[in-house]
Each structure stands twice: as structure tokens, then as C-alpha cells.
Amino acid sequence: MKLLVSHASPYARKCRVTALEKGITNLEEVHVSPLDEPEKLNHLNPLGKIPCLIYGENKTLFDSPVICAYFDEMGEGPRLMPKEGEAHWAMRRHEALFDGLLDSALGIVVDLRKPEQQQSEQWQQRWGCAIDRALSQGQNELDKIEGDISAAQIALGCAIGYLEFRLGKHDWLAPYPYLREWYETFNQRPSMQATLPK
Incomplete structure (x- = not known):
């Protein structure tokens, strides 16, 4: 899995913190500037925003609440969001x-x-x-x-x-x-x- 991030983005930080809390280790962080490098992002997220998660066969998820919910489902750490x-x-x-x-x-x-x-x-x-x-x-x-x-x-x-x-x-x-x-x-x-x- 790859997570497109910027170190200054608080939304990306939410996802990075969630991944760490859930014990997700197979996550590669890819640093992207949405304004300076749109060619690296816009074909993956039409909104041109980070964070954006690439997983499986080039599937993508955005933005932070959705990515965090995905990590919560697949990670091994404590449940972060009650299911129902x-x-x-x-x-x-x-x-x-x-x-x-x-x-x-x-x-x-x-x-x-x-x-x-x-x-x-x-x-x-x-x-x-x-x-x-x-x-x-x-x-x-x-x-x-x-x-x-x-x-x-x-x-x-x-x-x-x-x-x-x-x-x-x-x-x-x-x-x-x-x-x-x-x-x-x-x-x-x-x-x-x-x-x-x-």
C-alpha cells in the first residue's frame, strides 16, 4: 500500500497516526505536493487532494475519514470506531x-x-x-x-x-x-x- 502525503498536512497526519495505532506496517509513504506535482496525484484522486491511499490492484481511497476507516478495518490494533x-x-x-x-x-x-x-x-x-x-x-x-x-x-x-x-x-x-x-x-x-x- 502507498499513502500519498505531505508532512505538513494534518489530514495526512490523521491517516499516518491511525496506521501506527493500528499496527499497519506495509504502508509506504509517498510525499507529494498537490500544487507543484499535480501529475502525481490528479489521476489517482480527481479532487487533487492528499491524503490518497493506493491499495490492491491500483485501487484508491480518499479522503482522511475514509482512509482511517479502512485502516481501522484491516489493522490489528484496538478498534478506533465502534462498528454500530x-x-x-x-x-x-x-x-x-x-x-x-x-x-x-x-x-x-x-x-x-x-x-x-x-x-x-x-x-x-x-x-x-x-x-x-x-x-x-x-x-x-x-x-x-x-x-x-x-x-x-x-x-x-x-x-x-x-x-x-x-x-x-x-x-x-x-x-x-x-x-x-x-x-x-x-x-x-x-x-x-x-x-x-x-
């Missing part, structure tokens, strides 16, 4: 919340890379408010995702890591001390340390 019932949908909800947090952070990062006159303070504020609401809810519901490793924990840990990596001038966790404590512990997991963004 209310627990399954509760975990899906948390994963979607923290993936949305990531989407908002990426929106700010992309906007800040534009020339100043093209940036949108209104959108940056909207995305920032979404991040704060997601962090607040994450702290309020920590007891629902704590315990054994889970898809929700991986999504939250990678989202906070991306905030620190790309938007670290703002202390996003200042209002959320319990969430900060959780993240500092979770970030010491070998899977998180092995996938620190560069």
Missing part, C-alpha cells in the same frame, strides 16, 4: 466536529497566504469563531472521548497540533485548560511524536 449503534454515531459526530475544526484552521491559513488586500477579515473571524466553538465543545465533552485510543481522539489531537504548527501565534487553548492538559498527554503518544509536522 449509538456509540458509532456519537464517535462519527465527534470526528466530524474535529475535522471541521481542521477545515476552519486551514481556511485561515490559506487566506493568510494571499496578498494582504485579498485577505478577508470577515472570513478569518468566522473561521476563528468556529475553531473556538469546536474547542469549547471538545473540552466539555472530553469525558465522552477519553479512555482507549479512538478516531475522535486522533482527529482532535491532529487538529490541535495543526493549530500549534500553523497558527501558533494565537494561544487557542488558553480558555480551555482541561483540553490543554489532555492534548499535552495525548501528544506524547509514539504515533503523534513520529508524525510531527515539518
Whole structure:
């Protein structure tokens, strides 16, 4: 199997952390820049996005929630997403919340890379408010995702890591001390340390 990644991509990091937690060892990471090397990616993922998984006879999967679910099915490590019932949908909800947090952070990062006159303070504020609401809810519901490793924990840990990596001038966790404590512990997991963004 090959996983097309960028070391700076938080979505790819989610997949890399999941693979490590599931004990998947037959995974080759292929580094691709979607903007600079579209010829390496677009025929595999028409959306031109990473991560993208190549498996079997040139089959592909994208994007991160689908790839992580595939790893969860085939890996040997602990189950990250309950298979069915209310627990399954509760975990899906948390994963979607923290993936949305990531989407908002990426929106700010992309906007800040534009020339100043093209940036949108209104959108940056909207995305920032979404991040704060997601962090607040994450702290309020920590007891629902704590315990054994889970898809929700991986999504939250990678989202906070991306905030620190790309938007670290703002202390996003200042209002959320319990969430900060959780993240500092979770970030010491070998899977998180092995996938620190560069």
C-alpha cells in the first residue's frame, strides 16, 4: 500500500497516526505536493487532494475519514470506531466536529497566504469563531472521548497540533485548560511524536 502525503498536512497526519495505532506496517509513504506535482496525484484522486491511499490492484481511497476507516478495518490494533449503534454515531459526530475544526484552521491559513488586500477579515473571524466553538465543545465533552485510543481522539489531537504548527501565534487553548492538559498527554503518544509536522 502507498499513502500519498505531505508532512505538513494534518489530514495526512490523521491517516499516518491511525496506521501506527493500528499496527499497519506495509504502508509506504509517498510525499507529494498537490500544487507543484499535480501529475502525481490528479489521476489517482480527481479532487487533487492528499491524503490518497493506493491499495490492491491500483485501487484508491480518499479522503482522511475514509482512509482511517479502512485502516481501522484491516489493522490489528484496538478498534478506533465502534462498528454500530449509538456509540458509532456519537464517535462519527465527534470526528466530524474535529475535522471541521481542521477545515476552519486551514481556511485561515490559506487566506493568510494571499496578498494582504485579498485577505478577508470577515472570513478569518468566522473561521476563528468556529475553531473556538469546536474547542469549547471538545473540552466539555472530553469525558465522552477519553479512555482507549479512538478516531475522535486522533482527529482532535491532529487538529490541535495543526493549530500549534500553523497558527501558533494565537494561544487557542488558553480558555480551555482541561483540553490543554489532555492534548499535552495525548501528544506524547509514539504515533503523534513520529508524525510531527515539518
